[in-house]
Amino acid sequence: MNDFTAFTKVIEEFITLFDHLISIEQEKLDAAVKNRVTFVEDCMHKEQAAVLQLRGLEQKRETEQKRLGMEGFTFRRILEEAPSETAASLKPLFDQLSERVTAFRSVSDSAKNIIEVNLHMIQSALAAEGPGQDTYTAAGKKNDNDNRKRFTSRSV
Numbered sequence: 001m002n003d004f005t006a007f008t009k010v011i012e013e014f015i016t017l018f019d020h021l022i023s024i025e026q027e028k029l030d031a032a033v034k035n036r037v038t039f040v041e042d043c044m045h046k047e048q049a050a051v052l053q054l055r056g057l058e059q060k061r062e063t064e065q066k067r068l069g070m071e072g073f074t075f076r077r078i079l080e081e082a083p084s085e086t087a088a089s090l091k092p093l094f095d096q097l098s099e100r101v102t103a104f105r106s107v108s109d110s111a112k113n114i115i116e117v118n119l120h121m122i123q124s125a126l127a128a129e130g131p132g133q134d135t136y137t138a139a140g141k142k143n144d145n146d147n148r149k150r151f152t153s154r155s156v
Contacts, residue, residue, distance in 0.1 A: 004086045007064040011093045013057055018100035021050050022107055029111040032118060040115070 024046045031039035065071050070078055075094045079087045 002068045002082075004068065004082065004090065007061070007068060008090065008093065010057060010061045010064055011090070011097060014061070015093070015096050015100055017050065017053055017057060018097065018104050021047070021054075022100065022104050024050065025104060025107040025111055029107055029114060032111055032114040035118060 024043050028040055028043035028047075031037075031043060062071070065073060065078070070081060073081065075090075075097075079091055079094070082090060
């Protein structure tokens with residue numbers, strides 16, 4: 001019979017990685033709600049590293065499935081084809097992984113929506129101000145004196 005030990009380990013690694021991704025997404029959601037842009041950026045960098053790990057795990061899963069003679073099989077089909085004892089141990093892992101993926105998508109969608117709302121508010125604020133209406137100092141403070149009057153001065 002086929003040995004599913006390595007395949008089971010890969011699925012457990014997926015679950016652990018999605019737990020990590022969920023915490024990153026939750027951190028990003030909290031930062032987006034509080035308008036903490038630098039924290040959102042930090043979370044995005046962490047996500048990029050996790051996505052690389054995810055790709056590596058995906059390759060390991062594909063390799064293991066090929067080794068088991070189940071290349072291209074869905075998890076449902078693997079459960080159907082695996083020996084009953086193995087299927088009984090894999091089903092809870094597949095269920096956990098499915099729950100983690102669903103939770104990740106939910107938190108990720110919430111973070112995406114908050115970021116989109118924040119961007120819309122920024123765009124609306126910029127549109128209300130009008131382009132090029134205000135000037136700022138090097139320190140980032142709004143310049144109160146109106147330099148445009150100088151260009152209309154008769155002494156020029």
